[in-house]
Every structure is written in C-alpha cells, then in structure tokens.
Amino acid sequence: MKYWAYLFGLVLASAACRGIGQNTYNDVPDTAMLAKAFETYREPAIVHRRFKHADIEPLILKRRDGGAFEVTQLGVSVLKKAIYQVKYGQGPKKVMLWSQMHGNEPTATMALMDIFNFLEGAGDGMDNLRNLLKEQTSIYFIPMLNPDGADIYNRRNAMDVDLNRDARAGATVEGRILLEAAKRIQPSYGFNLHDMNIYYNVPGTPNPVTIALLAPAYNAERDINEVRGNAMKIAVGMNRILQGYVPDGVAKYDDTHSPRAFGDNFQKWGASTVLIEAGGYKGDPEKQFIRKLNFIIILNALIEIAQGSYAQYDIAEYEALPFSDSKLSDLLLRNVGASRDSIDYKVDLSINRDEHTVESDYYVRSRITDIGDLKENYGYVDFDADGYHFMPGNVYPKVVKGVGDISPEQAMEWLRQGYYAIQVANAPENRHHSLPLMIFSGRAPTPASPNLGRDANFFLAKDGKPAYAVINGYLIDLSSPPNETFKNYVW
CATH class of the missing domain: 3.40.630.10 (Zn peptidases)
Structure with a gap:
C-alpha cells in the first residue's frame, strides 16, 4: 500500500x-x-x-x-x-x-x-x-x-x-x-x-x-x-x-x-x-x-x-492542564509497625488489587506494590495505621464443607480470632465468592510478610489483637460489618 x-x-x-x-x-x-x-x-x-x-x-x-x-x-x-x-x-x-x-x-x-x-x-x-x-x-x-x-x-x-x-x-x-x-x-x-x-x-x-x-x-x-x-x-x-x-x-x-x-x-x-x-x-x-x-x-x-x-x-x-501522575493505589497504609530480625520500624505500604477476568466476571488478587516513605503517594482507601502492627494471620484448623456453609457473620468472627484463610472440601464450579476471607481448596496461601510483591493478606493489630484485616487488598474494620463488595476467589 x-x-x-x-x-x-x-x-x-x-x-x-x-x-x-x-x-x-x-x-x-x-x-x-x-x-x-x-x-x-x-x-x-x-x-x-x-x-x-x-x-x-x-x-x-x-x-x-x-x-x-x-x-x-x-x-x-x-x-x-x-x-x-x-x-x-x-x-x-x-x-x-x-x-x-x-x-x-x-x-x-x-x-x-x-x-x-x-x-x-x-x-x-x-x-x-x-x-x-x-x-x-x-x-x-x-x-x-x-x-x-x-x-x-x-x-x-x-x-x-x-x-x-x-x-x-x-x-x-x-x-x-x-x-x-x-x-x-x-x-x-x-x-x-x-x-x-x-x-x-x-x-x-x-x-x-x-x-x-x-x-x-x-x-x-x-x-x-x-x-x-x-x-x-x-x-x-x-x-x-x-x-x-x-x-x-x-x-x-x-x-x-x-x-x-x-x-x-x-x-x-x-x-x-x-x-x-x-x-x-x-x-x-x-x-x-x-x-x-x-x-x-x-x-x-x-x-x-x-x-x-x-x-x-x-x-x-x-x-494549563497538568499531566497525569501515577502515585495512586487501591489501599495505602501509612506508618505500619513492623519487625524484622529484632529490628522494629514503621513503614508505608502501597497495595493494588489486580483484576483477573473469567468470562464476563473477574476476581482480584492483591499484592504489595511499594514499601517505604510514601508520603507523596495516595490510596483510594488511605489509612493511617500509626499505633497498629503488622500481624500475619492463621489458617483455620478445620476444613469446611463448602463456601455456602460460611455466613458473612461467621467470616467476620473468624477474622476477629485471627484466622484469615479457610480451607473448603468442595470448591464450587464458579470459584468466585464475596466473603471477606481467603478461601482455598488445595494448597494453603503463602504466609504474609511486609515485603514487596507479597500477597496482601494480614492483620493490623493493637495490643496483640487484630483490629483491622487486610484480605486480598481490602481493608476491613473488625469492629463493624464490612461495607465493601469483595471480588474474591476460591484458590
């Protein structure tokens, strides 16, 4: 041509x-x-x-x-x-x-x-x-x-x-x-x-x-x-x-x-x-x-x-219009207390929820995208975690029959007890779910840590007790019912 x-x-x-x-x-x-x-x-x-x-x-x-x-x-x-x-x-x-x-x-x-x-x-x-x-x-x-x-x-x-x-x-x-x-x-x-x-x-x-x-x-x-x-x-x-x-x-x-x-x-x-x-x-x-x-x-x-x-x-x-910047994330946690090798420190965590398409629907999988001094960064949800400490969660010790056997109220109670992941015996054909939990049917999720690229599934604790849960990048206040629509998946 x-x-x-x-x-x-x-x-x-x-x-x-x-x-x-x-x-x-x-x-x-x-x-x-x-x-x-x-x-x-x-x-x-x-x-x-x-x-x-x-x-x-x-x-x-x-x-x-x-x-x-x-x-x-x-x-x-x-x-x-x-x-x-x-x-x-x-x-x-x-x-x-x-x-x-x-x-x-x-x-x-x-x-x-x-x-x-x-x-x-x-x-x-x-x-x-x-x-x-x-x-x-x-x-x-x-x-x-x-x-x-x-x-x-x-x-x-x-x-x-x-x-x-x-x-x-x-x-x-x-x-x-x-x-x-x-x-x-x-x-x-x-x-x-x-x-x-x-x-x-x-x-x-x-x-x-x-x-x-x-x-x-x-x-x-x-x-x-x-x-x-x-x-x-x-x-x-x-x-x-x-x-x-x-x-x-x-x-x-x-x-x-x-x-x-x-x-x-x-x-x-x-x-x-x-x-x-x-x-x-x-x-x-x-x-x-x-x-x-x-x-x-x-x-x-x-x-x-x-x-x-x-x-x-x-x-x-x-x-006169400014050019777009790129300092926004789904969730920004500021001043999170953390510990490593006997060193205590505070750090900001940027978390994104990546979408994965399945037919006409999608689920999200979250990851920690940045760590450190993020004062010039922002989040759709922006939370000052000063006074809270990063706490990995536990896997519930019993196997539940299926997703339908877990109510939202039960999910919240498990979170308050420090359980963030639940194993089910029978994964549904449509593996999407809207519960505030990590649900898996095979291998258990990788334990959480405040490191770059890691899945965002952990707790923010005060006085050693979970006060907030971060489940798949969603911030959940454990003192009240969640107000999010969760796009989660049975792993």
Whole structure:
C-alpha cells in the first residue's frame, strides 16, 4: 500500500474541507440538559464493563432498520468477528470516532451505544441539536475495533499486536480497517477513545484522573499547528464541562510523540484529533459514572464542531492542564509497625488489587506494590495505621464443607480470632465468592510478610489483637460489618 501518497493526499483533503466558524448556533446545551439526555437514552442492555461482541453487535445491527443511521460492515477481525461503521448526518464536517481498539478499554463503547439512542430520539426538546448534527456534520463511528480482544477482555488483538501501535505498519487486519476508513472518509476531526488504569492521579492530590485528555503530538517536537490547536480547543470545552462533575479530576495524558500510534498520525494527516482516556472514580468499579461523562463530553464536542463554537477557547487553557501522575493505589497504609530480625520500624505500604477476568466476571488478587516513605503517594482507601502492627494471620484448623456453609457473620468472627484463610472440601464450579476471607481448596496461601510483591493478606493489630484485616487488598474494620463488595476467589 502506498502510505506516503495516501498521507499526503489525506492532509490536503482535510485542509480543503476545514471551515471552522462558518456556522453560528446559539442554542448551546447546558450540562443539565446533556445529563438528562444520558439518563433518558442510556442503553439498558449494557450494565458492566465485560460485555462482548455478541452483546454489541445486535445494538449496531438494529440501526439498519431505522432512518437515522447508515450501517456498514467494514470487515472482520482476525477471528472473523464483524467490525462495523455507523454513520450519522450528511454535513460537510467529517468526524471519525473509534472505540475499544484495546479490548479491555470499553467505557467509550458503552457511551457510543447511549449516543446512538440519543440520535434516534425525537420529541424531547432536543431535535434542534440532532438537526444541527445532521446538517453540519457527517459522523463516522467505529465501535469496538478490537472485538477479539474485547471477548477475552485483553488489550491486544488475536495476533497479540497492540492496535494503537499499528498505524505505521498496518500489519493487523483491524489496523488496516481503520486506515482504509480514514483514507476513504478523510476526516477533519477524530476522537480516539480509550481507558487507562485507575492509578493515575492529578499531581499533588489524592484525586484520581477520572478523564485524561490529549491533543496528540504530530511530531517529536510537539509543535502546535492549526490542526492540533483546534484539537486542544475541543479538549478545553470538554474540560470545562468535566470540572463541574469531577473538580480537579482531569489531566492531560502523556504527549510524547509515537510515530506508530493512530492518534498521533491522524493529527499529522490533518484531522484535529482528541484522545479521551477514561480513568478511575472512587465507588465506580464498572465505570458507569465515567460512561456518563463520556456521553456528555463527546456529544457536546460534536455539537461544538457542528456550530464551530470550540474556536472560542484558548489553547493556553489546555496547556494549563497538568499531566497525569501515577502515585495512586487501591489501599495505602501509612506508618505500619513492623519487625524484622529484632529490628522494629514503621513503614508505608502501597497495595493494588489486580483484576483477573473469567468470562464476563473477574476476581482480584492483591499484592504489595511499594514499601517505604510514601508520603507523596495516595490510596483510594488511605489509612493511617500509626499505633497498629503488622500481624500475619492463621489458617483455620478445620476444613469446611463448602463456601455456602460460611455466613458473612461467621467470616467476620473468624477474622476477629485471627484466622484469615479457610480451607473448603468442595470448591464450587464458579470459584468466585464475596466473603471477606481467603478461601482455598488445595494448597494453603503463602504466609504474609511486609515485603514487596507479597500477597496482601494480614492483620493490623493493637495490643496483640487484630483490629483491622487486610484480605486480598481490602481493608476491613473488625469492629463493624464490612461495607465493601469483595471480588474474591476460591484458590
């Protein structure tokens, strides 16, 4: 494929069809209107992150029978799953949005299903917005670019290639589908929709980065031309909305230029491209609140593109956003008393709960990720353990028949007695459980110690008695019933 000729042609075509500010539209939707639209048009079939291609495909195909969209199959993945394009509008401003090129980054795909529902709506006082989009934009959605990865909740495709590092080589069938769509459409705007891990924080604060924004750099020098500058302005409009929902919860993603990445290349090819990374938000493990934020900022950005109103924003406002830091963990214990070789000391412990996918569910396995002076670090749960001492737990001496024979009350009582692990004779076929215990059916868990990389299963003791339990990275106050939803597993 003659990529250089293609890229040069795309740059010229994109520049020719730009036309910022040619239309004025004064009825700008406010945040309350967009939030109401989300609640009205939220797709009820998708309620968790680990949906599969078979869940999304019917939601796409049903659009073929209505008059709002044009649905086209662009090709198939490595494992022969269909990849679709959903087009809305017939206007001169061409916009491309693609989601889930990383299979385990599903938040924007959920939001696109909600946007599809909104665009099909009528008679709700927002038809003027739909008409604006129809007349001024042609929007090309490619939801779930990596269906094979999505089906196993994996970042890479079935060839083990990161699709977002395939813009230059075009080695994957999915990467070529996106490249060919860009060549055919020649967009003026692009939205590269992703998730990032939940451990990014806004620098100097305990706030998770709920949304990271980026106008990717089109060269190593990170120069700003009109194309990238317009992307920065679109991001400013997004940030202004987000500050009303997650004050100080927005940052920029790393803008180091990657010559292999799609966002960087779309920017180079002449499409003002914004990267949206859905991060973390406390109490939102399935990212349903962040799904709402994606719906609002994407829809508002499309409206601002249609009316040209993003041109009002100042690039300096984008540049003032801090870059994401990475000093957040699931649990941070400060000033934990510990002993080793007759040496008593205090130490901070950072603990993360790593997710392991099983079909449409997952369990977590925790580990100690850092030890020492962590004063500049933070936790979703941040606990000052001054006055408490690290205490390994014991394995309950009797074998219990099965998980169903253990009540939550009994589990808590065993924890208060210093037992953190229970052996069961019969492991259930579905090995997930929600009890605040380590449950095993074979070999006993490794004894705990305050060392890097070790499983986080121990007690915080006061006067030699357990006061708190740390079970699989969850902090449990033994003086009251637990208020967590545990994602544990029978080992």
